[in-house]
Amino acid sequence: MTSGSGGGDVRGNTFHGPAFIQTGGGNTQYNYLVQPSHRLREPPPAPQVEDWLVDRAEADQAIAAVCGQEGGAVGITTALEGAGGFGKSTLATLVAASARVRRHFDDRVYVFGMGRDVRHRAGIARKVCEAARFITEDTTPFDDPDLAGAHLGRLLDRHPDHRFLLVIDDVWEAEQLAPFLMGGRRCVRLVTTRRPESLPRGARRIRVDALSEEQARTVLTWELPPLPGETVRGLLAATGRWPLLLRLTNRVIAAQLDAGAEPATAAHDVLRQLEGKGPAAVDELAPFPGASVFSDSSVVSDLFGISGPDDPELRRRLLDDPEQRKRLVRATVEAATGLLPTRGRLRLAELAVFAEDEAVPVPLAATLWHATSGLGELQARQLCKTLHDLSLLTMDKADGGRLTLHDVIRDYLRHDLGPERVTELHRVLLDAVAATLPPPSNPLPLGPMPRAAWWELTDGYLLDHTVGHMLAAGHGGEAEAVASDLRWVEARLSRRGPLAPWSDLARIPAPGARARAQDLARAMHLLEGTQPANALRAVLRSRLQPLAAWHDQVTARAHRPGPPALVNAWPPPDMPDPRLRRTLTGHLGEVDAVAIEPGGAWLATGGGHDGTVRLWDSATGRRLATLESPSGRVRAVAIARDGTWLAVGHGDGTVRIWDPATGRNTSTLNGPARPANAVAIARDGAWLAVGHGDGTVRIWDPATGRDTATLTGHAGPVVTVRVATNGAWLATTAHHDGTVRIWNTATWQCVTTLGRDPWVQSVSIAPDGTWLATTGGNGTVHIWDTESGRVTRTFTDPAGRVVALVIPPDGTWLATTTSNDQRDGTVRIWDPATGENTARLGCPGWVHTMAVAPDGTWLATGYGDGAVRLWDTGADRDAPPPTERAGWVNWVAIAPDGTWLATGYVDDKNVVRLWDRATGRNIRTLAGHTGRVHALAIAPDGTWLATTGADSTVRVWDTTTGRNTIVHTVDGGAAHALAIAPDGAWLAVAAHRHIWLHDRATGRTVPVIESPNTLVRALAVAPDGTWLATAGNGHGSVRIWDPATGANTTTLASHGAGWVQAMAFTPDGTRLATAGGDDNHARVWDRATGETVATLTGHSGHVRAVAFDPAGELLATGGDDGTVRIWEATTGRPLTMMRVDGPVYACAWAQDGRHLAVGGMGGVYLYEFRPGT
Structure with missing residues (x-):
């Protein structure tokens, strides 16, 4: 590296700031202090560069690469796949400290560490949020990495006058890197990784290999007196010029000199050790015992046909061989440990019991050493310093000191210890840690009690690895007891996200643990971060409380003191079908395409609106990659039979070919500018067929990108293409x-045309090709004999139009799913031979697409809300009957005395149901509306209630008898809102833009107000009945009216030019809350002044419901993000929240101020609000 064209002089710099951020260890928890800001912080100083580091050509290349582009990525990887110790991170440090780089980026160079274990979505999102907070002053929380990445990109783009360099060190998966690549037009990313496939397409790649002879000589002899040339050459050959081992060898010789050894003798002794024990001797290749390949150039020439020990080809052969690398490490480490007393060598080896690639707290290492040898913490720290000075480990002084063993050295130490000693060390470590913990207090009704309160651990390393240490120690029973304890699950969830407690249970080979892991897997998508963070515990308990394996534990913990929380008063109506494996979330809109890799290990899903394809691990639900393209809406996805490529059809007519291993778009097929609705790939991958919106099917050669045939004949957009198993x-x-x-x-000729059903939606072919099934818009499924072209069986799905159909590889069943206004989301399993419906799977929602796994044991469904659900198709468990409280509830109200509540449903029955609050039983059903019920309200004395609906009627019901006492039809179409006067003498009804008043005494209904809103969605009456408030579509305002005169007395600007979905007033009428618009906020207003009292931010979708408690101190909100949130009404401070499995449309408080009823797509929920102690 030369000054000017390279990086300049980087030595002598000091590092004073947190340029390296690591959250994998320590006590990191979720933080949700929202402080939106895009102001840039002062950039960090340059990182310190060790004096012994040498200039490398690769550093020049990296510096030139990052300074030579305005955006994009530069990747540093190793020349040897998976090899460590070659200096990737060190090279990145050189780049970050380079004077040229710092001038180019005006010091805005930021270094972030990733690591192997940061793999779950919440953990990656935390990394991105920390980057945003470190670069700017923004503290906005995200639990979705894509949302976090998009936000970081926007923050960077708000500063177009600045260049940024993000150094992302130690990336293992493309998923870890993807959020950092979003936005930031003037941001360059420098990435270090052992896995080149994790780098983005188009990234400049710089491969780090063994050092050159001159560089290696510099590292080897740094700060050493002159050494004999022959000895130096031998040491260079013996270490393979591997930076990690060169540094170790240098420290060994330096330590010998510090003890008074003569330089030439010390170096020669080290060389003899290496040649005697390491691969540099390659003794098994020598022609006679004791010969060294490197000591005789003729031997080298005879064996390899190359010139000698300095030949790069020989070094390549040695380092390419993992076994040779192991021997090289052994020799070098033994040379270093030979300088330690026996106790020191043993203590170093014992560190190998700790998890790979983890920073281990020095006090924890001291605890282990005290148990094995009586070593005190002072002595332990001194030993750590010695090991650090010998480069046998790395010690960071932060957080009380943390140790890191390079994985190359750790592997050697574990091999040297042997499996029995490693197992024993796991036991010793656990015993030592358990002795520092209190015994479990307040035993839970679980079964075997853990011997210690492991959930009291505060160190991140122990929380992450205790269960692993227990299993490695052979303590499977204790591992299950700990991982199954609710207190442990809560501790892991709060600190590490939902994947952590699931992975603890999933790794334990016991039926009970696997069953509990599955319980957590089904709820995992609901267990991401909350606002405030402590509400996550309430969400977890809500989902586990109805389950037999967890019920007693949750009940036992329910009345312990804690923060404000919503607690189940009734079991949630949306508890998952036991055949649900897991739910995958992340798409920003409906999922229109699903395909499963032929081995079943991963699946690809296509999001309609967000235009992305996401690859998921089918076993863990972990997102593997996100494929983005400019082609817009994803219509179809197909995966080649060998799994090496996939094809994606887009709304603009293009089909993009992707390599799933690298995430690269390898080619693009440009068809007609009409949507590519369906894609199918030949079994041998030689061609693919694409069905387009213009009625054609195009045949493409994926190797050449040529359109080889066009099939015409369909009179409408082609929506399904299926290839027979034999490919004919x-x-x-x-x-x-x-x-x-x-x-x-073979000919691309149409040989048969089947059917004349005007609503044919889908087709699927049996594995043997003797029959196929088609679906129709009226719910019919036809089974066709492919030879005769005749229908052999017809059956009907009772839910309506069938939108997707799949047949498993064994052809013993078929599955259908429907689309209807009730969003029942049901998948039905049928016997094709008999037409019998043998099983039902499902949950509320609109299913758009479906795919079956290659072994037929599970299938995947894509939903309109952006979720993908994986279902077990096994016959050993059938779906439980849905609870009577399940279904799409769009309105809810609680009787004044709190003993019952009423709900309006969106289903084909158009009814209102009354429920006993104490038991949750349906006590009465009010039927009479001929269209959807839009609103309901209960009279102040609770003796009657009123409803409105899509049938343009207002109905009054006797709540005791259920009798419909009054029916009135309003002009103007469907009635969307109503409110009852405080004395019950009249009620107001909103039908489109008109407000009608119905006088109960006279029975007269008259229009009194015409609102400028195109559709009034919300209506409220003053506590004293002197005014009405309306809100709805258009203008985004709330208008106050005099019901006697119809005059608009006040207008409050609420949600800009959007719409107001919901509105509520405090009991004294002084404040109101509104929800709506596109900002996902709710607002509290002072009615008299029109000023905003509080803006409530936190919902990630439209807010649909607001309700004040009877004291006017609390506000409940609910929305499309499936959350119910409780806020301090005067300050907007979030107190707690609950998350359910689907949008929330309504909420209402009981007069006791303790119970909250919630209506949503999943049904009606009842919670008890506990204010906290």
Whole structure:
């Protein structure tokens, strides 16, 4: 590296700031202090560069690369796949400290560490949020890494006058890196990784190999007196010029000199050790015992046909061989440990019991050493310093001191210890840690009690690895007891996110642990971060309390003191079907395409609105990669049979080919500018067929990108393309033309046309090709004999239009799913031979697509809310009958005396149901509306209630008898809102833009107000009945009216030019809350002044419901993000929240101020609010 064109002189710099951020260890917890700001912080100083580091050509390349582009990524990786110790991180430090780099980026160079274990979504999101907080003053929390990455990108783009360099060190997965690549047009990312496939497409790649002879000589002899040339050459050969081992060797010789050894003798002794024990001797290749390959150039030439020990090809052969690398490490480490007393060598080896690539607290190492040898902490710290000076480990003084063993050295030490001693050390470590913990207090009704209160651990390393240490020690029973304890689950969840407690249980080979792991897996998508953070415990308990394996524990913990919380008063109506494996979330809009890799290890999902394809691990639910393209909406996804590529059809007509291993878009097929609705790939991958919106099917050669055939004949957009198992023919369907066409793949001629059902939606082919199934818009499924072209069986899905159909590889069943206004989300399993519906799977929602795993044991469904659900198709468990409280509830109200509540449902029954609050039983059903119920309100004395609906009627019901006492039809179409006067003498009804008043005494209904809103969605009456408030579509305002005159007396600007979805007033009428618009906020207003009292931020979707408690001190909100949140009404401070499995549309407080009823897509929920102690 030369000054000017390179990085300049980087030595002598000091580092005073936190340029390296690590959250994998320590006591990191979720933080949710929201302080939006995009002001840049002062950039950190340059990192310190060790004096012994040498200039490397790769550093020049990296410096030139990052300074030579305005954006994008530069990747530093190793020349040897998976090899460590070659100096990737060191090289990144050189770049970050380079004077040229710091001038170019005006010191805005930021270094962040990732690591192997940061893999779950919440952990990656935390890393991105910390980057945002470190670069700017923004503290906005995210639990989704994509949202966090997009936010970071926006923050960077707000400073177009600045260049930024983000150094992301030790990346293991493309998923870890993806959020850091979003936005930031003038931001360059420098990435270090052992896995080149994790780098983005187009990244400049710099490979780090063994050092050159001159560089290696510098590292080897740093600060040493002159050594004999022959000895130096021998040491260079013996270490393979591997930076890690060169530094170790240098420290060994330096330590000998410090003890008074003569330089030449010390170096020669080390060389003899290396040649005697390491691969530099390659003794098994020598022609006679005791010979050294490197000592005789003729031997080298004879064996390898190369010139001698300095030949780069020989070094390559040695370092390419993992076994040779192991021997090299052994020799070098033994040379270093030979300088330690026996106790020191043993203590170093004992550190190998700790997890790989983890920073181990020095006090924990001291605890282990005290147990094995009586070593005190002072002595332990002195030994750590010695080991650090010998470069046998790295010690960081932060957080009380942390040790890191390079994994190369750790592997050697574990091998040297042997499996029995390693197992014994796990036991010793656990015993020592347990002795520092209190015994479990207040035993839970669990079974075997853990011997210590492991959940009281505060160190991140122990929380992450205690269960692993228990299993490695052979203590499986204790591991299960700990991982199954609710206190442990809560501790792990709060500190490490939902994947942590699940992984603890999933790794334990016991039926009870696996069952509990599955319970957590089904709820995992609901267990991401909350606002405030302590509400996460309430969400967890809500989902576990109804389950037999957890019920007693949750009940036992329910009345312990704690922060404000919502607690189940009724079991949630949306508890998952036991055949649900897990739910995958992240798409920002409906999922229109799902495909499963032929081995079943991963699946690909396509998001309609967000235009991305996401790859997921089917076993863990972990997102593997996100594929983004400019082609817009994803319509179809297909995976090649060998799993090496996939094809994605887009709304603009293009089909993009991707390499799932690297995340690269390898080619693009440009078809007609009509949506590519369906894609199918030949079994041998030689061609793919694409069904387009113009009615054609295009055949492409993926190798050349050529369009080889165009199939015409359909009279509408092609929506399905399926290839027969033998590849000899394919079947296609199109909207509205009512046919299935069979095409010969050798000639591309249409050989058969089946059916004339105008609503043919989908087709699937049996594995043996003897029959196929088609679906229709009226819910019919036809089974066709492919030879005769005749229908052999017809059956009907009772839920309506069938949108997706799959047949498993064994052809013994088929599955259908429907789309209807009730969003029932049901998947039905059928016996194709008999037409019998043998099983039902599902949850509320609109299912858009479906795919079955290659072994037929599970299937995946894509939903309109952006979720993908994985289902077990096994016959050993059937879906439980849905609770009577399940279903889409859009309105809820609680009787004045609090003994019952009423709900309005969105279903084909158009009813209102009354529920006993104490028991949760349905006590009465009010039927009469001929369209959807839009609103309901209960009279002040509770003896009657009123409803409005899509049938344009207002109905009054006797709540004791259930009798419909009054029916009135309003002009103007559907009635969307109503409110009852405080004395019950009249009620107000909103029908589109008109407000009608119904006088109960006279029975007269008259229009009194015409609102400028195109549709009034919310209506409220003053506590004294002297005014009305309306809100709805258009203008985004709340208007106050005099019901006697119809005059608009006040207008409050609420949500800009958007719409107001919901509105509520305090009991004294002085303040109101509104929700709506596109800002995902709720607002509290002073009615008299029109000033905003508080803006409530936290919802990640439209806010649909607001309700004040009877004291006017608390506000409940609910929305499309599936959360119910409780706020301090005067300050906007979040007190607690609950998360459910679907949007929330309504909420209402009981007069006791303790119970909150909630309505949503999943049904009706009842919670008890506990204010906290």
